[in-house]
């Protein structure tokens with residue numbers, strides 16, 4: 242079953258100089274897939290993510306999530322749809338610093354006015370999975386970057402979203418924290434069959450995906466699939482990036 246269907250999508254940023262950021266994008270992501278979006282700086286990755294996450298409107302074309310077009314919804318319905326069906330993980334975590342880890346994680350359920358007992362149960366389960374049970378009572382400014390991102394992932398998955406969207410989730414993390422974050426996302430994908438779309442420059446992070454779509458100059462340029470071996474997939478990603486462009490610097494010292 243298709244969770245995401247992007248059809249003939251175009252985005253033009255109007256202004257003094259118009260920029261055609263995306264041209265005729267067709268992309269389907271099926272239930273349980275873990276798809277990476279890669280490409281050089283300015284190629285349109287964030288624009289595509291913003292169209293899918295309903296942050297910004299396409300100039301033309303269609304986006305369907307779980308068979309529904311969010312752009313035809315009224316404001317209240319759209320807010321509800323985003324809260325129930327989409328999960329977001331950002332590079333800079335987007336947590337509320339003055340709240341505790343627990344309060345941040347249950348925020349989407351609080352907004353949905355779920356019963357307290359259910360919230361507590363889901364909180365404990367989700368925190369255990371992400372290895373952050375011991376820090377639930379700490380405030381965000383008291384925890385590390387890796388712990389912050391795991392808190393943000395817990396918040397994103399606590400409502401069991403149809404589609405989890407991640408924008409450079411390892412961009413602000415050291416290599417060890419990045420690995421833990423990517424292993425967490427892969428585990429969520431494998432165990433819950435949560436569908437994931439990840440935008441990244443990082444080939445190592447991308448090697449946890451099952452499929453990678455490369456964008457160049459706003460157009461789909463290539464697509465590769467992972468086999469059994471993540472090491473071999475990592476090499477394939479490097480080779481594809483060096484062919485199509487992208488961040489292949491500082492790779493010589495990376496070990497998968």
Ligand SMILES: Nc1ncnc2c1ncn2[C@@H]1O[C@H](COP(=O)(O)OP(=O)(O)OP(=O)(O)O)[C@@H](O)[C@H]1O
Nearest residue numbers: 254256260262280281282283284285286287288289
């Ligand atoms: N709000 C905006 N107004 C005008 N032009 C924009 C806007 N946002 C992005 N662009 C332009 O659209 C194109 C695609 O940008 P986008 O941010 O989607 O690329 P990206 O692949 O995510 O880049 P990066 O890897 O550097 O984050 C670029 O040419 C960019 O300058």
